[in-house]
Amino acid sequence: MLFNYLRLLLLPFSVIYGMAIILRKKLYDWGVIDSVMFDLPVICVGNLAVGGSGKTPTTEYLVRLLADYKVAILSRGYGRKSKGFIVADSTATAETIGDEPLQYHQKFAGVTVAVCENRVNGIKQLKENHDLIILDDAFQHRAVRAGFNILLFEFRKLGTLQFLLPAGNLRDVFSSRKRAEVLLVTKSPVPLLHVAQQASINELQPNVGQPVLHSYLKYGxxxxxxxxxxxxxxxxxxxxxxxxxxxxxxxxxxxxxxxxxxxxxxxxxxxxxxxxxxxxxxxxxxxxxxxxxxxxxxxxxxxxxxxxxxxxxxxxxxxxxxxxPIEVELFEEDKIIFDELILNYVKSNRRNR
Incomplete structure (x- = not known):
């Protein structure tokens, strides 16, 4: 309870943070700050909150779905003790590339896993030898204009009052969801009742043609x-x-x-x-x-x-x-829609290497 009161004291700083986020967002939207678009499919997996929404298993789902392509995963490598652009190899550890990239590297033998704080630089070094790049946790990294954004929302947190940092856990304003191609609700209950599914859609208020899809966790x-x-x-x-x-x-x-x-x-x-x-x-x-x-x-x-x-x-x-281990799975109808959207995007934007 005391912790919650202390967070409320931080609300003025959240207002200042929110104003800075909106200004930055507008500068990118107006083209005042450059955003680079690349000539190959770039899929971004991200969220608005700090951690815990299921980005890692969602990224792994994409890797399995796109197994016929030469895929690279590019991450910042949160928590690593190194800097710069690094491609994971047999010497990689959680200290050198981060725990999540190491998990990808050890799980998917045919996939290139790289880390770089500067995503533009990272993509430039990967793009010639790959069919597509998956950006792990890069929705707020506006320096790259991803061709397909998947924005995650945890089911149990929808409908709850959330604040921006530092008073809350949101690192981006709710209106930023409009930039995403797909809004994916994660960690949904099984079975998912229609009324709960509709409540998610009502809460997220998607654009016309912006699907709200639902996934759940599957434990191994x-x-x-x-x-x-x-x-x-x-x-x-x-x-x-x-x-x-x-x-x-x-x-x-x-x-x-x-x-x-x-x-x-x-x-x-x-x-x-x-x-x-x-x-x-x-x-x-x-x-x-x-x-x-x-x-x-x-x-x-x-x-x-x-x-x-x-x-x-x-x-x-x-x-x-x-x-x-955990995996992400989508409910049957949503899985058909999601898979088709991803595969069509990659096919339509793939360039000859």
């Missing part, structure tokens, strides 16, 4: 952190779950795990948190102190990249540590 089997052993989620029913996360919004993950166990001990860190040795030692001690026989450590796929990359193997290798 648990995967061991080191030996890739798979466990179905149902096998941990009634286990004591020690959950370790450093993501923006762990609530949907907790809801999923609560289907199998009501005994969840959650150690929560900020998004992209760089785990420290003392954090893992403390977590290990807490786990070992629990006498229950059936117990397990679960983390997210994104967090697993940082846990493996920072030299914690001696502390974790003898423990049952698993990550839970």
């Amino acid at each position: 089997d648990l995967v061991h952190l080191y030996d890739n052993e798979n466990l179905p989620l149902k096998s941990v029913k009634d286990f004591e779950i020690f959950l370790l996360t450093g993501i923006a919004n762990p609530a949907p993950l907790i809801e999923e795990l609560e289907k199998y166990s009501h005994n969840i001990k959650h150690e929560e860190f900020p998004d992209h948190y760089a785990f420290k040795e003392e954090d893992i030692k403390k977590f290990r001690s807490t786990f070992l102190a629990e006498n229950k026989k059936d117990k397990i450590i679960i983390t997210t796929e994104k967090d697993s990249k940082r846990l493996k990359a920072t030299g914690f193997e001696d502390l974790l290798v003898d423990l049952p540590v698993y990550y839970l």
Whole structure:
């Protein structure tokens, strides 16, 4: 409660931030500040809020959909300790390219993954050898004029009062949604009632011809952190779950795990948190102190990249540590529309290399 009151005190700064965002937006719209458009398909996946809307699994969905093309993913590489343009290779770690790009690189062998703060420069270095580029989290990066913008909105946050930074979590004004080709509502409940679907459309007030589509999360089997052993989620029913996360919004993950166990001990860190040795030692001690026989450590796929990359193997290798992969899936009618829009855009704008 105190935290909420403190945020309200920041509202005047949110007003100033909002005025700056609107001015910047207008300068780009009027052409006062240049925005570069490239001669190949550029698909941008973004959102208006800070983190937690499902950009990573949505990007992975696009990679699978566009498997017939030579795809490059370009990210800023949030949380990395390096700078400049870097193409992921066998030496890449979460420290050098960021946890999400590392996840893409290790998951999709035929896809080029690169990071660069300057997206224009990054695209220039990738465009000659690729059919299309997916920009991860670049909706506010107006220096690039993407040909197709997918803007994500988390289902549970629609209809709630949200403020701009620093009082709230919005980093862009709501009117910016009009720039997107598709408004994709993520983490929707299954089944999705028609009344809830219509409520999303009413809330987003799309342009004519701007579809509002709905997706949901699909959870896979648990995967061991080191030996890739798979466990179905149902096998941990009634286990004591020690959950370790450093993501923006762990609530949907907790809801999923609560289907199998009501005994969840959650150690929560900020998004992209760089785990420290003392954090893992403390977590290990807490786990070992629990006498229950059936117990397990679960983390997210994104967090697993940082846990493996920072030299914690001696502390974790003898423990049952698993990550839970997720995928995005769209409801049947929305999937047909979404896939067709993406594939038609790429086909219509592909140039001969």
